[in-house]
Amino acid sequence: MRTASRPATPVSYPADGGNRWRFATAEVPAPPGPGRLLRYRVAVERDIQNLPVSEFAAEVTRTLNDARGWTADGRLRLRRVAWGQPADFTIYLVTPGTRDELCQDRRDGYTSCRNGDRVVLNVARWVKGVPGYGASLTTYRQYMINHEVGHRLGHGHERCPGRGRPAPVMQQQTLGLHGCTANAMPSLDGERYTGPPGAYDDPVPPRERGRLG
Template sequence: MSRAGGRTAVLVLMMLLAGCGPVGDPTVAGPAAVPVSPSASPEAAGTPVRKAPRIRYPERGGGRFRTAAAQRPAPPRGTVLRYRVQVEKDITGVSTAGFAAAVQRTLEDPRGWSAGGVRQLRRVGPGDRYDFTIFLVTPRTRDELCQDVPDGYTSCRNGARVVLNVARWAHGVPHYRAPLAVYRQYMVNHEVGHRLGHGHERCPGRGEPAPVMQQQTLGLHGCTANPWPYRDGERYAGRPGSYDDEVPSS
């Protein structure tokens, strides 16, 4: 061995004895060896964060639908109304099962239309007998199903059709001042309320909760957002009437 090679070998031996190791040695403390706290965020842990997919839809869909499966059977109570859920096939970013689950949670909430056990709203599946259908549709399919003044903006109830506009489901309305999830609850309860025979109501006073049958999509008119027909176990209603003389009906 040459004198230079001998010096190199001695230097390597001294480094190993001093505890130095090659890059990537698990005994070496460094950023890669620092344990991640259980409370650290997924980003800090290097775990990809799954974001809710963006809801996408054309202005005019093809009028073909996916039907949600029936919910698990439950003992009947009160008057049972059966509804099916259909989502237009052109809509992506929201699954039929996911939309149906959101509708079911809203309708079965203790503050919803099933309050007090007077009625039960039960979701049925393809081929089952039903009393009405809750649709999630594109704006122009909304106009075709509602058969009213076409606006591509609002939702509606037309006979046994409860028609929810995906544009509102995806984006809400700018003046609502409440989370999108709250507005979606309002959409469901307002249009199903029409199917149950309830007409429009007006804001009872500035600063008061809006009745669910108020046209909250078109404005709160001094009231605050409220998606529920029952408050403190009692039916909450406002003054009869609508804002049809001010803005188009919803």
Template sequence: MAAAVLIGADLVHAGAGAVGRVPTAVREPGPGGGASSAGADAEPDRLPPVLRPQPEQPVDTPEPAPPPDTGSGGPDGPDGPPAPPVTYPQTGPGTFAFLTGAGPVLGWAGELRRFRVAVEDGISLRPDEFAAVVDATLGDDRSWVAGRQFRLQRVPRTAAAEFTIYLATPGTSEQMCALGGLVTEKYTSCRLPGQVIINMDRWMRAVPDYGAPLAVYRAYAINHEVGHQFGMGHELCPAPGRPAPVMQQQTYGLQGCQANGWPYVDGKRYTGPPMP
């Protein structure tokens, strides 16, 4: 079955503060193109999207360096003005912005596995802002690298990678997940071979009655779907009051467990009974 074709857009910087977008055609790995042997996974576990391939025009530019910290914050005080609210449509154009620079190597031992990060156009969250959360999550000593079986690194669109982590609007995420036969009803995130697809609604709002800060749910969303990419299946709550395994479908409810975003708890791999 042919791999899904998605339209990407590298960030191009021309002078201070100027940002343009150059459309490219991006072919993501299909079932035979990634290192994982696992199939498609979602929380649930169909609408083919209209995605428009265009001729490739690769452009690589380094990520812009952050402005120096002068200690003065911004014009509104030491901390600067408040950040503008993140906005996005319910269904975006199906085109994505990719960072062109590489991130740090995450982890301490094992083979190096590479991934990309992309944010759908129309989402006001910048790709570098999303990538910073992804890097911090996957590089945490409670995340998958704690097993010391592999290391991870974010790479540019032009570099070979095992998988891509997409932040997509609810409508686009539904369309992308449907390519693998998954029904998400614009609500859940999913994973297809070579593609980790994070639903923007869940990224911004988590789920009702989660009982933990949004940062915990975001760590869960990343680690859960990336865990599928690494071949992990769904698990169940081991007992009321215990932490929920990261591979539990926490979006659908905690079943008496406590919210948890990490595969390693107290330095040990934490699991629950496998879901039948």
């Protein structure tokens, strides 16, 4: 007789964390190929509960190693390394308050960012996504990763190339799609997919209050 599996415990987190970290182990083996290798570390803020760093890191690595990702043309490789090993950037999953500390930009507690060698992903968006996105939470999470890592790779914001077309991954899809459809990947149909350079003047939703997860 089968026993019904228990539902997963929801991820929970406070509005403001303590800036303390759990670190992921290295990805083994390194992705093959001749492309330039960039190494990244993965960290989850300790105040985020019920999300093992190994689980988060695995999703990050699956996204970055995807055949439609930043490494699609073979000129770049991305490899996760352990904390303490040399790295080119670090991907953090953080509480909204720590997002503001690490990003050092407008203190909105809502968006994610890239600041130098920090790729900062807001756990509130990881858990809740955004209203009206029109795709699964998994797709939105892939978008978060690829968009902010894209900034670390030197890519700026882009705009929707036409109503009904997929949004470029460097469009600020968190704040609006502007007639495009949700898209999480840098490459489509085997080619890098882009839109016109620039950003929209979209308002950022109000800061969420209290214990958020």
